Structures are given as structure tokens and as C-alpha cells.
Amino acid sequence: MNTTAAGEIILDIRHLSTVFKTDEGRLPAVTDVSFSLGKGRTLGLVGESGCGKTVTALSIMRLLPQPAGQIVAGRILFDQMDLVRLPADRMRRVRGGRIAMIFQEPMTALNPVQPIGRQLREMFLLHAGGLSPAAMRRRCIDLLQRVGIPEAQRRLEDYPHQISGGMRQRVMIAMALSVAPEILIADEPTTALDVTVQAQILALIDDLQQAEGMSMIFITHDLGVIAEICDDVVVMYAGQVVEMASVTRLFRTPRHPYTQGLLASIPRLEHPAKSRLETIPGMVPGLAEMPAGCRFINRCPHAFLDCKTPPPLVDLGDGHSARCFLYGSGRESGA
Amino acid sequence: MHGVLLEVENLRMHFPIYGGILRRRIGSVRAVDGVSLAVSGGETLGLVGESGCGKTTLGRCLLKLYTPTSGTVRFDGQDVLKLGKGALRRLRRQMQMIFQDPFESLDARFTVGDILQEPFDIHAIGTADERRQRVANLLARVGLDPAGMTRFPHEFSGGQRQRIGIARAIALAPRLIICDEPVSALDVSIQAQIINLLLDLQKEMGLTYVFIAHDLSVVKHVADRIAVMYLGKIVEMADAESLYRSPCHPYTHALIAAIPVPDPAQRRKRVLLSGDVASPIHPPDGCTFHPRCPFAAARCRIERPELRPAPGTRDGHHLQACLRAAEIRLPALHWLKRQNGR
Numbered sequence: 105m106n107t108t109a110a111g112e113i114i115l116d117i118r119h120l121s122t123v124f125k126t127d128e129g130r131l132p133a134v135t136d137v138s139f140s141l142g143k144g145r146t147l148g149l150v151g152e153s154g155c156g157k158t159v160t161a162l163s164i165m166r167l168l169p170q171p172a173g174q175i176v177a178g179r180i181l182f183d184q185m186d187l188v189r190l191p192a193d194r195m196r197r198v199r200g201g202r203i204a205m206i207f208q209e210p211m212t213a214l215n216p217v218q219p220i221g222r223q224l225r226e227m228f229l230l231h232a233g234g235l236s237p238a239a240m241r242r243r244c245i246d247l248l249q250r251v252g253i254p255e256a257q258r259r260l261e262d263y264p265h266q267i268s269g270g271m272r273q274r275v276m277i278a279m280a281l282s283v284a285p286e287i288l289i290a291d292e293p294t295t296a297l298d299v300t301v302q303a304q305i306l307a308l309i310d311d312l313q314q315a316e317g318m319s320m321i322f323i324t325h326d327l328g329v330i331a332e333i334c335d336d337v338v339v340m341y342a343g344q345v346v347e348m349a350s351v352t353r354l355f356r357t358p359r360h361p362y363t364q365g366l367l368a369s370i371p372r373l374e375h376p377a378k379s380r381l382e383t384i385p386g387m388v389p390g391l392a393e394m395p396a397g398c399r400f401i402n403r404c405p406h407a408f409l410d411c412k413t414p415p416p417l418v419d420l421g422d423g424h425s426a427r428c429f430l431y432g433s434g435r436e437s438g439a
Numbered sequence: 440m441h442g443v444l445l446e447v448e449n450l451r452m453h454f455p456i457y458g459g460i461l462r463r464r465i466g467s468v469r470a471v472d473g474v475s476l477a478v479s480g481g482e483t484l485g486l487v488g489e490s491g492c493g494k495t496t497l498g499r500c501l502l503k504l505y506t507p508t509s510g511t512v513r514f515d516g517q518d519v520l521k522l523g524k525g526a527l528r529r530l531r532r533q534m535q536m537i538f539q540d541p542f543e544s545l546d547a548r549f550t551v552g553d554i555l556q557e558p559f560d561i562h563a564i565g566t567a568d569e570r571r572q573r574v575a576n577l578l579a580r581v582g583l584d585p586a587g588m589t590r591f592p593h594e595f596s597g598g599q600r601q602r603i604g605i606a607r608a609i610a611l612a613p614r615l616i617i618c619d620e621p622v623s624a625l626d627v628s629i630q631a632q633i634i635n636l637l638l639d640l641q642k643e644m645g646l647t648y649v650f651i652a653h654d655l656s657v658v659k660h661v662a663d664r665i666a667v668m669y670l671g672k673i674v675e676m677a678d679a680e681s682l683y684r685s686p687c688h689p690y691t692h693a694l695i696a697a698i699p700v701p702d703p704a705q706r707r708k709r710v711l712l713s714g715d716v717a718s719p720i721h722p723p724d725g726c727t728f729h730p731r732c733p734f735a736a737a738r739c740r741i742e743r744p745e746l747r748p749a750p751g752t753r754d755g756h757h758l759q760a761c762l763r764a765a766e767i768r769l770p771a772l773h774w775l776k777r778q779n780g781r
Contacts, residue, residue, distance in 0.1 A: 152626035153597075268715045298489035298653065300712045303697040307711060325626060328656075328699030332706060351703045369631035370701055371660040373774040377679055378483075378638055378661060381631035387596055 114319045115141040115164070115203075115287060120178035120188075122156075122163045124391075125171070131391040133159040133173070135343045138417075141287065146313065146320040148334035148351070150327060152366075154388060156343040157323045161289050163188075164321075165205050166195050182287075201231045204280035206273070208292040213276060214264040220275050221260030224248075224282060231283040247278040252308055270301035274308070281312060288313070291323045306333055327370060331355055336423075339363050342388055342399040345417065349424040359426040361404045398429070406430060444647050445478040445501065445615060450510030452496050456720065469719050470496040471507070472671035475746075480614070483641065483648040485662030485679065487655060487694070489716055493671040494651045498617045501649065502534050503527060514615065532562060535613040539620035541604035545592040551578075551603055552588030558610040577606040581636060598629035602636065609640060615647045623654060634661060655698050659683055667691045670719055670727040673746060677757035684775065687749045687759040689732050692769045705773060726762060734767045 122134040134156040141147050149157045162168050163175050166187065180187040182203070187195065199205075207213045215223055224244045228235055235243070241260070248256035251274040264272055273293060280288055290309065294302040310333055313320055322334055330337055330351065337354045339347040339362070347360040358364045368382035375381075386403045395401050397412040404411070410429040418432040419425050451474075453467040470493045478484045486494045500507045503519055512519040514534060522530060538544045545554055552574050559570045575585035581602040592600060601621060608616050618637065622630040638661065640646060652658045658665060659679050666676040667690065675688040686692045693712040714731045717723050726744050729735040739762055749757040750765045761767070 152628065270715055298716075299655065299697045300489065300693055301715065302699075304711055304713075306699075326699065327627070327701045331701045331703045332699045334703075355701065355703050366627060367701065369628050371631070371634070371656045372701070373656055373659055373683060373695075373698070375660060377659070377663070380635050380638060381660070383631040383635060384628040385632075387598060387629065 112143040113140045114143040114182070115321075116179075116181040117160075117164070118179045118181065120160065120163060120180065121176050122159050122168065122173060123176050124173050128392050132343055132394065133391065134163065137178070137340075137343075137345050139338045139345060139348060141319050141321060142336070143319055144317050145335045146322055146333055148330040148337045149321055149323045149340065150325065150330050150337060151340035152325055152388065154342075154391070155340040157340050158291055159343075160340070161205065161291055161321065161323055164289065165199055165203065166190075167199070167205075197231075200227070200285075201283050202285055203287040203289065204283065204285035205289040205291065206276045206280050206293050208295050211264060211269070211272060214272060216264055219261050219263055220248075220267075224260075224275075224279055227279050227282040243282070247282055248275070250312070251275075251278045251281070252304070253278075268301075270297055270304065273297065273305055277305075277308065277312070281316070284316065285318065287319045287321070289321045289323070292325070293322075294329065295324070295326070302329075309333070327355075327367065339366075342394065343391070344399060344427060346400065346428070347424075347426045348417075350422075353422065353424050357424075359420060359424070359431065360400075360428050361406055361430075362400050363426075365403075398427075442480060443477045444480040444515055445649070446511075446513040447474060447476050447501065448511045448513075450474045450497070450500060450512065451508045452493075452500050452505055453508045466720055469671050469722060471500060472719075472722075474510075474668075474671075474673055476666055476673065476676065478615075478647060478649060480647050481641075481645050482664065483650050483662045485658035485665040486649060486651045486668065487653065487658050487665060488668035489653060489694075491670075491716055491719060492668040493719070494668050495619055497668070498536070498619050498649060498651050501617055502531065502536060504536075532558075532611045533614045535608040535611075535616045537601075537604050537608050537616060537618045537621045539624055541600040542592060542597075544604060545600065545607075547592055550589055550591055551595075554592070554603070555588075555606055555610060558607065562611065564611075573610070577610055580609070580640075581606045582632075596629075598625055598632060601625065601633050605633075605636065605640070609644065609646075612644065613646070615649070617649045617651070619651045620653070621650075622657060623652060630657070637661065655694055667694065670717060670722050672727065672760070673758075674728065674761070675749075675759040676746070677749070677759075681757050683772075686769065686772075687757070687764045688728075688761045689734050689767070689769065690728050691759075692772070695772055695774070696770075698774070700774060705776075726760075734761075734763055736763060738762060 118138050120134060120137045123130045124133050137160055151157050164180055175188050221244055225240050228240050244260060245256045248259055253259055253271060253274050294305050324330060334351045337349060337351050338345055341362050347363045358367055365384035369384060371381060384403050389395060398415050401407045401411045415427050415429045417425050417427045420431060450471055452471040453469050455464045456466045458465040474497060488494050499505045501512055555574045555577055556570050559565060559573060574588060578585045578587060583602050622633050650661050662679050664678050665682050666673045669690050675691045683695060686695060712731050717730060723730050725740040725742055729739040742762055744760040744762045746758045746760045748755055749759045
């Protein structure tokens with residue numbers, strides 16, 4: 105029900121809810137999120153800061169900050185396992201081994217006091233034991249070459265601070281790929297990079313994914329990046345999925361007023377100079393003050409009476425759905 | 440436009456590097472390396488380039504927040520770098536700055552009212568009541584509730600804090616504002632609100648902007664003219680439309696070609712620039728862009744390019760610094776194909 109005609113589903117997230125326990129009480133970071141990742145496909149998870157996209161990814165990886173972050177409901181199905189209920193030791197084998205993740209700032213994800221080569225070897229020790237030191241070194245060099253790092257042999261001895269941001273992100277990608285994961289989760293991997301380096305990294309990720317037949321969840325706030333590399337898109341707002349479709353449908357016929365507003369507010373090269381941009385008025389409600397009904401109600405140009413109750417995710421056909429009363433039966437009863 | 444307001448000539452800012460046991464000067468970072476430009480009153484000059492290209496340093500030199508190694512900065516005919524403290528302070532009423540992260544530039548211990556009132560206090564403008572009234576007007580002008588005066592910066596969201604930063608910058612009705620990445624930390628929907636606010640204020644107050652950013656779609660939207668920087672130098676400068684339609688320098692072309700286009704029907708084989716930006720401590724000889732340039736020839740490794748009129752132009756409205764500009768043919772830009780396709 106959730107994906108487009110994607111064929112086999114490799115990861116199925118059903119009714120996931122994650123909360124953070126804070127001094128202000130239990131904050132709902134992610135509420136009733138369902139989507140599935142088709143095998144070999146790239147799914148974009150898009151939304152603005154605080155929309156829950158990273159928390160969703162960390163829930164899948166079971167890497168939520170402890171003890172504050174907790175999955176309180178739902179299932180995450182992967183290869184007949186429910187990752188939510190998987191014992192810690194088995195989860196460790198899935199994480200890094202079969203599902204890998206790369207982060208926005210590779211400087212904080214890499215160990216600053218160890219040479220790159222040693223950090224790469226560690227991946228092999230953990231997930232592919234039994235290799236001789238010489239073989240391991242060869243595989244490390246091979247990996248660095250595959251992600252486009254020049255003079256790979258010399259780079260093994262470098263520390264993370266000795267190489268550029270783009271190179272560090274390549275090293276992170278090499279580490280993630282070292283174990284040939286089935287799923288790669290990339291959390292804003294190019295956001296901290298310059299535009300020409302971003303283009304290099306996107307091309308690299310694209311090529312590697314094609315070559316390995318990997319499935320990927322790509323998290324970003326940049327709709328341009330989504331349009332360039334994703335097959336399917338899930339739009340999140342205030343902890344919920346508000347729209348879901350194939351990338352072509354989402355950009356051609358966005359249905360949720362939030363998605364429409366987001367697409368309209370991007371500055372585009374073909375706009376006349378100094379013209380006013382479309383905006384979404386107001387701002388996202390805080391997690392502690394979430395409206396009971398539609399969470400977009402305070403910013404929506406179409407809000408009507410019905411929106412005071414929570415809207416369902418309406419199936420619009422062809423794998424396209426939107427969480428809005430404008431579609432389906434809601435409209436008539438409200439008008 | 441009302442003639443030249445800001446004029447920069449051959450500006451250099453070299454930061455010394457000290458090393459060794461005796462902490463002797465062992466080299467320098469050439470953050471800005473011979474920049475000349477002019478900005479007319481009421482105009483927006485966009486300053487773009489990748490991290491480390493010197494755009495932020497240049498912005499700070501313009502206000503003498505850094506004292507440049509050499510060169511001149513003239514504001515309305517006055518030589519900014521030669522002014523004494525008092526004169527500089529008076530001049531700064533007319534030249535303001537907006538930062539990327541307003542949170543770092545707003546003192547967390549003061550209320551928003553106090554922060555916004557400070558400029559009026561320093562320059563002894565109006566009575567206490569009048570100052571409060573002015574602060575309330577400022578907040579309303581940037582789209583905030585004047586009741587927010589009694590609250591502290593941390594109680595506001597990122598977009599609201601940027602509005603406060605803008606309110607502070609326009610408090611004394613300046614003529615020039617240096618905007619240093621004012622929207623790059625903001626979400627798309629908030630970014631659009633702030634861009635509109637800056638455009639409105641420019642129209643109403645006749646402001647002149649130097650708009651520093653790395654996001655080329657944003658810059659094209661706000662700027663009249665754009666200067667592209669690479670390793671401390673301007674490599675191309677033109678009005679926004681010519682620069683994006685017919686860039687002459689391979690670096691400008693690569694920057695524009697690398698912008699992700701929010702349209703899945705426009706997916707393409709990307710033109711990739713190899714490698715990273717070189718170090719401004721040891722910039723390459725000749726054209727500093729040659730190690731990454733797909734068009735580099737033997738002379739590019741030796742000769743230093745100067746800014747010259749672009750091929751086919753004469754009046755200096757389109758300047759560029761590629762030695763081979765007249766010989767090379769840059770591939771067509773995808774965004775133009777898209778526009779023509781409609």
C-alpha cells in the first residue's frame with residue numbers, strides 16, 4: 105500500500121512512533137510513520153528541521169540518544185525481523201553489517217585520533233573477520249580508490265583533520281560500503297559541502313548504488329537533491345508523514361498544501377530577478393504544543409473546520425498519498 | 440541607482456601564520472588577494488564562491504572589522520581604512536552587517552528590547568520614551584510582535600532571530616548593509632520569508648547590499664550584479680542575468696552547472712569539477728584554478744590572469760579572468776535548456 109510499483113520491499117516501517125523524554129514531558133518526535141523502501145530504490149526523506157526525518161533514521165538504526173529517545177509503538181520489518189524488538193547483540197550485527205548509515209558531518213563521525221586506515225580496518229574486523237592483515241590493507245586501499253580518493257595508499261596513514269571535508273565524506277562512504285550493506289541510510293551527507301563537491305559526492309553515491317544494487321534512504325532538506333537522485337519521496341512535517349509519492353508525481357502534482365508551499369518557496373534560476381518569493385506563513389509548532397488536529401493548520405491557506413481533527417493519510421492511487429482533508433470524503437462534510 | 444557608494448581597490452588581506460619554537464612568521468593565508476570592485480547606491484552586489492574563497496573576509500574588510508594588508512575601501516568618497524576611531528564610529532551608522540547565525544551575534548543576557556535600543560543609546564538618539572517607541576516600530580517593521588521586546592534571544596526561533604538581527608542592522612537607517620550568508624542556516628520556507636523582507640526593506644529604505652552567499656540560486660534571486668571569487672580573487676563579475684546565462688569563466692560555469700535543479704525531469708549527466716579548492720597558503724602558480732580546470736593549457740600554469748572585459752563585450756559590465764576565455768566553448772547550461780523547453 106505504501107510504495108509505488110516498486111516490486112520487492114526490503115524495509116517496511118509500520119506505525120512508528122518515537123518520543124523523547126525531557127523536562128517538558130514526553131515529546132512526540134515521530135508519530136505514526138509508515139513507509140516502505142523498495143529493493144534497489146532510493147527513497148528521499150524530506151522536511152525541515154525538527155520534522156522527525158533524522159529521528160526516523162535513528163529509530164531504524166536503533167541509535168536513538170539514550171535514555172531520552174524511545175520507540176513507543178510500531179514495527180520496522182527487515183528480512184523477517186522486527187528491528188524494534190531485536191535483541192541488542194543481533195541488532196549490532198544488522199547495524200553496520202546489513203544496514204549502514206552516513207552522517208552530515210563526517211568530522212564528528214570519524215575518530216580524530218586514529219588514522220583513516222585503522223578505522224577502515226576496524227569495520228572489517230567487526231563484520232568480516234578472518235582476513236589476513238595484508239589482505240585487509242589491500243581491501244582498504246581498494247575501497248578508498250573506489251570512492252575516488254587519490255593516492256589511497258598514502259591516505260591510509262592520514263588523520264581525519266588532514267583531509268578536506270569532501271574527502272572525509274568519501275572516507276565515511278568507504279566505511280559504510282566496506283561491509284557491502286543491503287541498505288544505506290544517508291543523513292544529509294552533502295549539506296556541509298560546497299556545491300561542486302556536493303555534485304561529486306552525489307555522483308559517487310549514485311554510481312555506487314547502481315553498481316552494488318543497494319537500497320537507500322536519503323535524508324535531506326534540499327528538494328533539488330531529492331529531484332536529482334531519488335525514486336520515491338516521503339515528505340515529513342512536524343513528526344508525521346504528510347505526503348508520499350514517486351519523485352515524478354511529487355514534483356509534478358504535489359497534493360499536500362505543505363509540499364506545495366515548500367516547492368513554491370524555492371528560489372529558482374528562471375525566476376525574474378528580485379521578485380518576491382512565495383512563502384509559507386508562520387512556523388512549525390513546537391513538539392510540546394502540537395495541535396490536536398492537522399499539524400499544518402496554523403500555516404495552511406486551505407484550513408477549514410474538519411482540520412481540527414487529525415486528517416488520515418488519503419490514498420490517491422499509484423502509490424501517491426497525502427495527509428489532508430482536501431482529498432477523499434473529508435471535503436464534502438466540511439464544506 | 441545614484442552613482443558609486445562603495446569602491447574597493449586592490450584590497451589584500453593576508454593573515455600571518457606563525458610557527459616554529461620562536462613563533463616566527465612562516466607564511467601567510469592570502470584570504471583576499473587583490474580585489475577591486477564598485478557598488479552603486481541602491482544596488483545589490485552578490486559575492487559568491489566556495490568555503491575559503493575569501494568572501495566573508497572581504498565583507499569584514501569593507502567595514503574595517505579586519506584591517507586589510509593593503510588596498511583602499513572608499514565609502515561615499517571617504518577612505519574607510521584611514522579613518523580614526525571617532526570618525527569610523529560615525530561612519531558605521533551608515534554601514535551595517537547581518538550575520539549567518541544571529542544567535543551568536545545577539546547577547547544572550549540582554550532582552551531583545553535592550554539589544555535593539557543599544558544603537559540609539561550609543562549614538563544618543565531621542566529620549567528614553569522615544570527610544571522604546573523606535574524599538575517597537577523596528578520589531579513591527581521586521582514582522583515581529585513588539586511585545587517580544589521583553590523576551591530573550593533564546594526564546595525565538597532561527598528565523599525570528601534573523602529578523603532581530605535585521606532590525607538591529609536597520610535601526611540607524613544605514614545606507615549599506617553587508618549580509619553575510621543571512622539565510623543559509625534557515626529552512627526553505629523561512630528562507631523565503633527573510634529574502635522577501637530584505638527585498639522589501641531595500642525598496643523602502645533605498646538600501647545598498649553586499650550579499651555574501653554560497654547558494655547560487657539565492658544569490659541570483661536577490662542580486663543585481665554578482666562577483667564570483669576563487670582563492671581570494673574575483674574570477675568573474677557581471678550583472679546577474681548575463682553571469683547565469685553566459686558565464687565565461689570555467690569556474691563560474693561549473694558552479695552554476697552543479698546547482699541541483701528541483702525538477703526530476705531534468706536529470707542529467709553532471710559536469711563534474713575534479714578535486715578540491717587549493718590551499719590559500721600555497722596557491723597554485725599561474726591561474727589558481729588551473730589544477731581543477733578541464734580547459735587548462737600550458738600557459739594557465741604560468742601566466743597570472745587579470746580581470747578583463749569578457750569576449751564580445753567592451754564597456755566593463757562583464758569582466759572575467761580566464762586566459763583562454765576567447766578560445767574555449769563551455770557546454771550549454773541545463774537550466775537554460777529547461778527554460779527554453781517551456
